[in-house]
Amino acid sequence: MFPRSGREKRDKETTKSRSKNVLGNMSSPAPYEGKLCCAICGDAILPPTPELSSAERWQTEAVLLSDPDREFEHLEEHYRGGKKRDAKRLDISTAREIRKDRARVIEKDRLRIIAANQDGDADMEQEEVDSNRSYGREENGEWVVTPYYIATHEACLEVAETVMRRSPHDIAVRDLRTLWKVLRMRFKVDDMYLMSSSIEFVASPQRIQLPHSYYMPFRFAPMLSGSFPSGEIDRKVERWEAAYPLHVSDLTSAVLENLSSLPPATAAIPQAVSFQKRFLALPPELRDHVCSFLASRNGMPGTCNGLLPQWIWREVLLRGECLPFLRDLDVAVVRDFCARWGREHGSQEPNWELLVRKLSQEAWSIWDAESSSLKVPSGLRNRRRIWQLIEEMYVGDLVPVKRMMRVSSDHVVVPRYWDERGEVMHPVVRVQVGSRDKLRSVMA
Structure with missing residues (x-):
């Protein structure tokens, strides 16, 4: 058959x-x-x-x-x-x-x-x-x-x-x-x-x-x-x-423009705090290996859970394992962006988790790009x-x-x-x- x-x-x-x-x-x-x-x-x-x-x-x-x-x-x-x-x-x-x-x-x-x-x-x-x-x-x-x-x-x-x-x-x-x-x-x-x-x-x-x-x-x-x-x-x-x-011009800057501020913190869940402590205690190579399983053919769910620190999500974005079509992000541009964000927003963190989740979602509203919540360069979308x-x-x-x-x-x-x-x-x-x-x- x-x-x-x-x-x-x-x-x-x-x-x-x-x-x-x-x-x-x-x-x-x-x-x-x-x-x-x-x-x-x-x-x-x-x-x-x-x-x-x-x-x-x-x-x-x-x-x-x-x-x-x-x-x-x-x-x-x-x-x-x-x-x-x-x-x-x-x-x-x-x-x-x-x-x-x-x-x-x-x-x-x-x-x-x-x-x-x-x-x-x-x-x-x-x-x-x-x-x-x-x-x-x-x-x-x-x-x-x-x-x-x-x-x-x-x-x-x-x-x-x-x-x-x-x-x-x-x-x-x-x-x-x-x-x-x-x-x-x-x-x-x-x-x-x-x-x-x-x-x-x-x-x-x-x-x-x-x-x-x-x-x-x-x-x-x-x-x-x-x-x-x-x-x-x-x-x-x-x-x-x-x-x-x-070679998409201003690719990194355009992607970072989609970052929003992290919403106000809610009461910490004990299980989440325990998970984060155990995760951060792992050697870096094991943390990277665990994060590699975030890659999903259908994209990650759009709802953030806050289990991982925001800097971990930033590293997930930059390494490109979960978003391999974005491996050409400029680390220097990201570093400058983070410094500027710190000066303008103080202790209020950017929501890297939400950005990664949106970028991972498979369709990117391809059938109606104009209504997509992601504002990315046309070359990246193509x-x-x-x-x-x-x-x-x-x-x-x-x-x-x-x-x-x-x-x-x-x-x-x-x-x-x-x-x-x-x-x-x-x-x-x-x-x-x-x-x-x-x-x-x-x-x-």
Whole structure:
């Protein structure tokens, strides 16, 4: 049977976002259909033009991922699309790393690869390739199969690789090859849906509609009112989901602005006083280890309990174990802030516990960022969105969900070559997709 344990767990954790699937498919004012989009974040990869603002230029920096060992193609050929019942297990050597080639969009889904010269400067333009397409061509009388390229933003890929290294949770994607398998399977499923569709074929590149719609913010009214004629984005609307997610200016200061004063102390509870004394008596390394368990995939509860001193919560924030997407906080800025707070507020402490709890909460009101109680830079909010997308990825995550489109056939059958963590499956499972709550799996 199709392995569902991991998927069921993730479904429970993302009920809120998935319940807005229909809304999510209309979540952004930008018309993505027919545009080249980042396979990680779902937003557009832009061609470099003089009209772009400085805030948009990071979206022109693309990376093409490809597999020099062609693992997917070998499995597909070996198992004949999941229909060869007597196929023996195929052991494929995947010693080589997934390739990462910097590139620039020329038009639509065509990109030009850029290589570094001998001095390491990326100014040598190479061949032009198409992304998200699988095809071959004839050269000197021989049929040559071209590599399958998947396009991402360079910044989104860097965030993804950071998640693989630092996420404290039990996630499926821990290396670039597993990420490749997730994305490759998504495009395979997408192609099979398109081939089964009764509507006209949508010209490549096609933006994959994931169940959570990439956690894009919901902006319903502007779309219905026609505020974006000819696909133009209203420049008055801040698209935080398009903000640069890496080096966020004034990040630390902006996060600290969310600090509020600690409320007046109430009568101490004897059990709480006893716990705090025993906790502070532990060696520092044991205190740090205990605090590492505060990390929660669903975020910490928003109610403070006051069991730990506020300086412990400040250290939790700065170490970044519980909030790994915030490891680039500037300690010097925090030190200056604390000194200034002491001069202005005297003995009244800042409520570090409340700040950490708010920062840990998973969604950050992503669907309605403007009403969020957290005032954080758009780049950090976008980083958190991408971080969450990577943490929730698993190989075959697009398979169980019926697409929101008109499909002429009753079912779409998708072969699964890998399990959720990217291990080769034998025999191959063919998943017959009907609806979210009714799946039929056929052993190949």
